[in-house]
Amino acid sequence: MTRSPRALAGAAVLVAVLATAGCDGANHAAEAAGPAVALDEALHAALPEDVREAGVLTVANDPSYPPASSFGPDGRTIVGFEPDLGAALGDLLGVEVRFEASPFDTLLDDLAADRFDLVMSAVTDTAEREQQADFVNYFRAGSSIVVGRGNPLGVHDLAGLCGRSVAVEAGTVQVGLLERAQARCALRIDVQQVPTNDDALLELRTGRADAVVADYPPAVFVTTDPRTQNSYQLVSDTQYEPGLYGIAVAPDRTELRDVLTTALQRLVDDGVYQELLDRWEVGHGAVDAVTVNGALPAG
Structure with missing residues (x-):
């Protein structure tokens, strides 16, 4: 799967959107910066070559779901515990993680069409959705x-x-x-x-x-x-x-899926994950172990 390289915009992870307007996203989290996360050279090296060359992972997101994701006061920047987790993953992996607005009901279609690298948007992992993508599970609700x-x-x-x-x-x-x-x-x-x-x-x-x-x-x-x-x-x-939210990855990108799973588990084990969720007052939905395709049968 070929992707055109994109320039890395800076050492910090940028969370940006393509939309030019939207509702104000309320931010219950403190204004302070998130916990420091150091680059892991081994995890960076394990990323697919096209991701390392591009230096960026684009993430499709529907920013109408605070505190998971919503537009910030500027009407352009996506804020929430999902962008914060994405930023921490980017710091750990040494790439930019860029959240971009997209309608919820077309997120997985956009992923399949190679418009984005990932989907992270309070998408509950279900058996039906697993027919379209793999899911790295990161939250329960x-x-x-x-x-x-x-x-x-x-x-x-x-x-x-x-x-x-x-x-x-x-x-x-x-x-x-x-x-x-x-x-x-x-x-x-x-x-x-x-x-x-x-x-x-x-x-x-x-x-x-x-x-x-x-x-x-x-x-x-x-x-x-x-x-x-x-x-x-x-x-x-x-x-x-209740079910598990998952970061959706195209099923043919198992290398990327596995690196994300390892990196997210590292954030869980190091306490960074829990700290970020607590800042957004959603620690109740934390998972102890990061799983892949953990869909539960419908109730």
Whole structure:
């Protein structure tokens, strides 16, 4: 697989996007720089030759999912625990890691078309998705329900969504979750699939949806952030059908996949990984061991 070389923009890992505008990404993490990570020459040498020559790994990302990834105050830079982990991996491997905005429901297609080297965007590893890519698993989360502040419709669980209008981001595991929940409903769930999680929350805030179903971290984030907590409420701390997020790698790039797995495990063992997650208040989703293709059967 041939890739054109790209110049390394500097010793520090740059996190940039192609998009020119977007919503402000809230940042619960401290402004301080992340933990120092030293270059590992052996891991750098183990990278595929095309990556070492280019000096960069491009990462497709949907920046509508804080605290995993979202646009920063400048509307261009992607911030979150995923870019921070990417930066730490870049420091360890001695390459630039560049996050670039792309729609969630086309991320794996973009990877297959060689538009990006990796996908890192709160993508839950599933058996179906493993038909398109390999996944280096780095986080665990399930789905949660967000409603309007005060919970005016008294939704307390998935059963409470029966007969309701529910907004979800297209292409996410939440679509399948609601399909399975529908089998236990007497009344139909009106599932509204929208382009981003921000769009789903807008549907809820403007009364066009009764609830949003999203991963637990962004659900907690939007219900606790001072700018949005007056509009949204988490139904409960229940996480439905928890699974593993994975960095997606094209299946023919096993060399790159294996180096990433080793490097990420190094960050786990050295405590850098936990420190970064804790800075974003998502330490609850940490994994002890980095796995590959760890999809769990659907619930």
